[in-house]
Amino acid sequence: MSKLLHFFILLCISSPLFAQQTPLFTQYRENFSIINPAALSANYLLSEQNLDFGASLRTQWTNLDDSPRTQTIKGNYIFENRGVSISSGGFLINDQTGPTSFTGLYGKIGGVLSDDPYWGGIAMGISIGVQQFRIDASELVLREQGDFLGQQDQSKIAPDVGFGFYYYKRFEKGWFRDDLVYAGLSVPQILGLNIAFDEEGSNFDIRRTQHINLVAGYYKILENGKFIEPSVWLRYVADAPVSVDFNFRYQVNNSIYFGLGGSLARTLHFETGFVIGQQLRIGYGFDFPFNTVGPIGRSTHEINLNFALER
Numbered sequence: 001m002s003k004l005l006h007f008f009i010l011l012c013i014s015s016p017l018f019a020q021q022t023p024l025f026t027q028y029r030e031n032f033s034i035i036n037p038a039a040l041s042a043n044y045l046l047s048e049q050n051l052d053f054g055a056s057l058r059t060q061w062t063n064l065d066d067s068p069r070t071q072t073i074k075g076n077y078i079f080e081n082r083g084v085s086i087s088s089g090g091f092l093i094n095d096q097t098g099p100t101s102f103t104g105l106y107g108k109i110g111g112v113l114s115d116d117p118y119w120g121g122i123a124m125g126i127s128i129g130v131q132q133f134r135i136d137a138s139e140l141v142l143r144e145q146g147d148f149l150g151q152q153d154q155s156k157i158a159p160d161v162g163f164g165f166y167y168y169k170r171f172e173k174g175w176f177r178d179d180l181v182y183a184g185l186s187v188p189q190i191l192g193l194n195i196a197f198d199e200e201g202s203n204f205d206i207r208r209t210q211h212i213n214l215v216a217g218y219y220k221i222l223e224n225g226k227f228i229e230p231s232v233w234l235r236y237v238a239d240a241p242v243s244v245d246f247n248f249r250y251q252v253n254n255s256i257y258f259g260l261g262g263s264l265a266r267t268l269h270f271e272t273g274f275v276i277g278q279q280l281r282i283g284y285g286f287d288f289p290f291n292t293v294g295p296i297g298r299s300t301h302e303i304n305l306n307f308a309l310e311r
Contacts, residue, residue: 022188022211023070023095024060026285027259027271028233028245030304031056033076034091035213035233036164036186037108038125041076043308045168045180046219046227047278048118050078052308060287063298068097077311078112085112087125104131104160120169127162127188158208162188183216212236225254245269254278266290273304281306 025031031054032039043049053075060068076089087110094103110125135154164186171179187210194207217231228250235243247261247269259271266289273283287300 023058023072023093025056025058025070026269026287026300026302027056027283027304028215029217029229029231029247029249030054030283030306031072031074032184032215033074033089033108034072034093035188035215036125036166036184037127037162038087038110038123038164038166038186039184039215040078040087040112040123040166040168040182041308043306044078045170045182047308047310049279049308049310051311052076052306054304054306056302056304058285058300058302060300061298062301068095070095085114085117085121086110087112087123090129099136100134101136102131102133105129106160106162108162110164110166118170119172121167123166123168125164125166127160129160130157131160132157159191160188161190162186163190164213178221180219180221181217182219184214186213187211188213209237209239225251227251247271279307279309281308 023034025035028035029042033041041049041052043052054073056070056072058068058070060070071094072091074089074091076087078085078087080086088108090105090107092103092105095101106127106129108125108127110123112121112123114121133156164184166182166184168180168182171177189208189210192208192210212235214234215231217229220228222228228248230248231246233245233247241264243263243265245261245263245267247259249257249259249271251257255275257271257273257275259269261269263269268288268290269285270287271283271285273281275281281304283304283306285300285302285304287302288298289300
């Protein structure tokens with residue numbers, strides 16, 4: 001099975017790569033600040049907790065050897081400076097599929113334009129970082145013996161910049177009182193660099209292209225800590241089909257929630273989570289594909305940890 005995956009990867013990288021390049025998430029709202037540097041966390045919007053830390057682990061297509069794996073660590077802090085709300089933070093991300101992998105380290109900063117941030121505003125944010133792209137030569141399955149790329153490990157470092165907008169509004173009156181709507185538009189990999197591996201006549205390119213992410217949702221606030229949250233995540237990249245994920249989350253009480261959703265790629269999403277002491281949130285996400293990868297790759301598992309407090 002490992003050879004099958006490696007052969008697929010080699011077919012993809014034998015020419016410039018144009019497919020989806022940024023990491024995917026089942027619980028994308030838990031990783032909103034990674035998708036969009038301008039996004040404000042649910043901890044801040046719902047509980048005014050302005051400091052949070054988190055980590056996630058995602059394993060995709062678990063029946064395949066050397067299947068895609070993604071790990072993240074992130075932190076965010078929102079503070080007031082001369083009447084302006086400033087959002088700052090950063091994240092570390094590592095993503096690996098078979099012999100290819102990358103690690104990225106980012107810092108981000110943004111600001112909220114609003115007369116009163118509690119009731120809503122428009123935020124803008126930017127992330128700046130570096131990514132290291134790697135190829136593990138020992139894991140390659142070569143089509144031609146003696147190919148240079150199969151003789152030694154390869155590594156390239158490149159800068160990365162992302163930009164985003166974010167809008168949110170809390171309603172004051174009527175049936176929608178205390179409800180929230182939000183929407184964010186972001187473009188990671190603005191630089192769109194072409195990462196070239198070329199030596200002794202062997203070469204291939206990883207052409208990083210701009211992605212467009214749109215995430216939108218609505219919190220219907222109920223009594224006793226309950227809420228309902230439908231949301232959608234749309235991703236567009238040139239020369240690839242538009243990807244749309246949608247989810248419906250129900251916060252049962254202050255300590256537990258459930259979610260169900262799907263995608264246009266014929267994948268079923270399920271999620272559940274626990275909140276301990278109103279500060280620690282533990283979430284689990286599960287994907288099951290009904291597309292052509294389904295009988296081989298089967299399920300995807302994702303675990304998220306988040307700790308938040310008000311400072």
